[in-house]
Amino acid sequence: METKRLYRSRENRMICGVCGGVADYFNVDPTLIRLGLVLLACTGTGILAYFIAAIIVPDQPQT
Structure with a gap:
């Protein structure tokens, strides 16, 4: 079984891809x-947590 990892998204990116990556990890809408x-x-x-x-x-x- 493959372990799920948190990454910054390359496709769902507005600024750095953090929100897109979190959405992919939890399988929800970005x-x-x-x-x-x-x-x-x-x-x-x-803001601090995002950066x-x-x-x-x-x-x-x-x-």
């Missing part, structure tokens, strides 16, 4: 993840 990020961005923690994830989470491998 728009829902982006809306959740906008709600978290209002508190300030969402930390953009640095830590690797790009999706080429297929």
Whole structure:
């Protein structure tokens, strides 16, 4: 059985691909993840979490 890994998306990318990658990982629509990020961005923690994830989470491998 293959282990599921979190990657930044190459196809569902607006800025860095973090939201698209999280959506692929949880198998949900990327728009829902982006809306959740906008709600978290209002508190300030969402922006910080996004940029930390953009640095830590690797790009999706080429297929």
